[in-house]
Amino acid sequence: MPEAKLSLRSVHKSFGGNHVLRGIDMDVATGEMICLIGASGSGKSTLLRCINQLEPIDDGSVWLDGQDISEPGLDLGPVRRRIGIVFQSYNLFPHMSALENVVLAPRRVLQEDGDALNARAEALFDRFGLAQHMRKYPDQLSGGQQQRVAVIRALAMRPEIMLFDEITAALDPELVGEVLNVLRQLRAEGMTMLLATHEMGFARELADRVCFMDGGVIVEEGPPGQIFSDPKVARTQAFLRTVLR
Numbered sequence: 668m669p670e671a672k673l674s675l676r677s678v679h680k681s682f683g684g685n686h687v688l689r690g691i692d693m694d695v696a697t698g699e700m701i702c703l704i705g706a707s708g709s710g711k712s713t714l715l716r717c718i719n720q721l722e723p724i725d726d727g728s729v730w731l732d733g734q735d736i737s738e739p740g741l742d743l744g745p746v747r748r749r750i751g752i753v754f755q756s757y758n759l760f761p762h763m764s765a766l767e768n769v770v771l772a773p774r775r776v777l778q779e780d781g782d783a784l785n786a787r788a789e790a791l792f793d794r795f796g797l798a799q800h801m802r803k804y805p806d807q808l809s810g811g812q813q814q815r816v817a818v819i820r821a822l823a824m825r826p827e828i829m830l831f832d833e834i835t836a837a838l839d840p841e842l843v844g845e846v847l848n849v850l851r852q853l854r855a856e857g858m859t860m861l862l863a864t865h866e867m868g869f870a871r872e873l874a875d876r877v878c879f880m881d882g883g884v885i886v887e888e889g890p891p892g893q894i895f896s897d898p899k900v901a902r903t904q905a906f907l908r909t910v911l912r
């Protein structure tokens with residue numbers, strides 16, 4: 668039984684005849700931040716979705732605190748509460764304020780009481796510099812603000828691990844920074860995180876470990892200083908030449 672916070676063992680995933688993940692092994696320690704980099708189609712999003720069991724895996728196993736969460740038949744509700752995920756498209760409900768979006772799932776799923784929950788949600792908005800916007804509706808917020816609300820919405824479930832899939836990819840460049848600041852803050856607070864990203868500068872700055880994916884495997888992994896300055900594998904070198912030029 669693996670001892671890490673999160674462990675993947677020989678994870679395979681196919682969509683029809685497309686063998687997308689071809690044996691992923693990974694151990695993530697509590698408080699670690701991992702950045703997944705790699706070309707489009709290399710399997711980064713699929714890997715994140717297989718971690719919190721949005722996609723069932725075909726072979727291998729995924730372990731959370733020593734429990735096999737990929738076991739068929741397991742109740743996935745608790746797993747998905749413990750592993751939050753935020754996507755590129757933030758999908759806030761347009762007819763609800765930011766605050767209402769954030770308290771929706773905790774009220775329904777955690778059955779938290781209204782006043783205590785509102786106070787906790789307001790503290791989250793405060794913590795991430797959005798207190799003045801929490802009564803606004805999504806169309807009154809910028810893309811960056813909406814994405815920060817989406818992060819707060821995930822955090823409101825008190826996850827132990829957060830997965831982020833290209834959460835700045837749809838934003839105008841001037842809004843990317845405020846979303847990356849949220850991730851900086853979460854990292855400083857010790858959140859365990861996996862982030863699929865095309866923001867190489869950010870991966871270099873904040874990741875404890877960078878995993879380069881190609882063809883459904885982790886081709887090379889290491890601290891960002893090594894991966895970006897001294898990649899050992901030819902495929903990593905070729906990828907970085909195209910994205911860092």
Ligand SMILES: Nc1ncnc2c1ncn2[C@@H]1O[C@H](COP(=O)(O)OP(=O)(O)OP(=O)(O)O)[C@@H](O)[C@H]1O
Pocket residue numbers: 682685687705706707708709710711712713714833863
């Ligand atoms: N739900 C799905 N059904 C069928 N094929 C899928 C599905 N999700 C992903 N795929 C396929 O799996 C492969 C990997 O896709 P994935 O989205 O994981 O790549 P990615 O590394 O996240 O790419 P990007 O950088 O563009 O986000 C692609 O060939 C994609 O078409």
Ligand SMILES: [Mg+2]
Pocket residue numbers: 711712713832833863
């Ligand atoms: Mg993707």
